[in-house]
Amino acid sequence: MRETGNAQVPSHNAFRFKLAHWSGVRPLVNDDDAMMDDRKTRLCGLGADVLADAILDLSSQYEEAEKLVDRLLAPADKAESRIKSELDALKRECRHYDWDSARALATKIHMLLSDIASSIHDAQTGADLVLGFYETDGSVFEHCDDSDGYVGDVYRNEAPELFARYAKEFPDRAGLLSRIKALISADEYGVRDSILDGAHEWLTSLEMRSLAADGLACAQMENDNYRRFRWFHMAETMARLLKDGALFEQLRRAASDELGAAARTDMAEVYLASGDLDRALHHLEQVAPDDLFQQGRRDELRMKIYQQTGREVDAHALAWTIFHRCRGMTALENLLKVIGAHRREEVIAQEIERIQASPTFSTDDADLMVQTGHAGECARYVEHHAAQIDGRNYYCLPTLAHTLQTHGHLPAATIIYRALLVSLLERGYTKAYPHGAGYLHQLQIMAPNIVDWQKRPDHAAFCQHLRDKHGRKRSFWAQVQGA
Structure with missing residues (x-):
């Protein structure tokens, strides 16, 4: 008999989807509950009329705010049909969202999930709607440039969290597993399997083993390499969550005749999680020490093993x-x-x-x-x-030069600023000319305070060299004049 907790599925407050910031960074999660509670208390103190006017003002300016008002005022018994209509509309939508507008699409689908979270309290209905949301991925990704990953993040991060809250109380367990397998079988964009990342929170061990066995069976019957990979990935995810190293190794060996460095490291990680340190170390020892791609993970896992087994000298x-x-x-x-x-x-x-x-x-x-x-x-x-000193290393060198300059080590700072400036001019990197003008400005500031040039050209000689070699780069000298 499956143990269940409180049968109440999330309210809007329990599952607090954020109204994300879309200002060029990923959606931000505000985990400061005290701050949120304080703001809520202060807003409530403003009174219903003030809040209603503010919301209506926003709804007149922003489409998503208008939809939010409609949802708040809609009859509760119409929520499921309303959300299904929105999902159907999302599947039919043909508008193309370019890179600049992809964040607007992410906000739109984020609000759709928020609507489900706040309006649907029945576990089966809620889970069905979130599964339906995943099934919109084809239409969504075909019509947007999600280079920054805003849209994908909603599918990979927000949808699994909401689904887990419904799935815990989903009454038809066999039906749930069947729906999951159907979802994964048609995963064309690699976002649907994210639904399984936290499956240990809403599946029993027996259910996870069932999915692992089904994934293996489906993979072995599949001829399409991509679908085969997805089935193996589902099975391996279950093995990881079960912390079953032997099962994970069985799956990885079934997936490939040869075990490379990545496979060995993956198996070691699962064995380590399961507590089988000997098997974990055995697989890590098969990974070449100079394998650059797995070197970091290999050493991290070896360190954990050495520390857990008291091998202080090796650690x-x-x-x-x-x-x-x-x-x-x-x-x-x-x-x-x-x-x-x-x-x-x-x-x-x-x-x-x-x-x-x-x-x-x-x-x-x-x-x-x-x-x-x-x-x-x-x-x-x-x-x-x-x-x-390689002036092409413009990610690190400017900070180093500034630090040395701040500490009064002007000859060393001069060496770095010169290297950066010369490299920039030799490459003719016009977009960075404002930076180059800044480097030259710093050199001019430091020059009067340098007594010993250590057999290097003084500032006047260096500037003459720049004029002789790069005098025709008028756009750079224009930047210098304007600095």
Whole structure:
């Protein structure tokens, strides 16, 4: 007999879909309940007339607000038919949403889910409607440019959460599994299987094993590679949620005759979750240490195994390997978590010595020195490797130059700003000329305070060189004049 909790399926407050911010970033989730409660209390204090006028004013300006008013005023017994009509309209819609308007489409389907959440309290009806929502994916994705993923996020993140709340109380369990399989069987856009990501919250272990077995059987009978992959993915998702390493390995071996690095790492992850550390480590040892694609995951899993089995020496050695692969503050903190925070100063001193002795320049190493309070050592490092500073690294170098400039290490900052400017001009990257003018401006500011140019051209000589080589780049010099 399946255990169930409270039979009450979510109200609008229990399942609080956000009215998302579509200002160039992903929808934001406000988890600060205290702030929300305070705002609600203050709004209630304004009185019904004030709120009604405000909502009507919004509805006169925004289509979605108008729809919200219609939904609030609609008879409760008409909610299901109204939502079904909206789903049908979404399937029939032929308007194309380009990149700029895709966020409006995301808002539209977000509000449709919000309508289901606030209006439907019967578990079977609610689940059926969310499944119907998933079935709109074909029409939706065929008519929009979802390069930024706003629309996909609604299907992958919001819809599964709502479905889970209904599915927990879905009365016809066999019917539910049948609907899920039908949904997955026609997953052409790779968003429907997201419904299973939290399936352990609304399926029993027996139900998950049933889906895994059905997924395997369907995959073995499927000739289409894409559909075959989707069936295996469904089965493997169930194995992951069950934390059944043996089942996951059986599925992965059935899917392919050869087990590559990714497959081995995936299997190790599930075995580790199941508590079978020996099998997990066995598979990780089959992954080549220099496999760049799986290196990070492999080491992360190995570290967990070493720590859980008390293999302190191995854990320390691995922590050092990971740190030396890519020095940085995050890597340093992770290293110290393993070897002990009391060794911070020892490690920093040792690594600065290593960095200074290195024949090659690394922005990660330079950044580590600055962030650990050793800007002077970083300046000497930059000056020593001046010939290796690659101005094309415009993601990291401007920040490093500004930091060195702020700390008074002007020759080192000058080396970096010059490298950035020369690289930009040599590439003729006109869109970045405003940045180049900014670099030259900083060089002009620092020049009077530099006494020793260390056998490098002074500022006047450097500017003459720029004029001689890039004097015809009028758009750049126009930026300089306007700076």
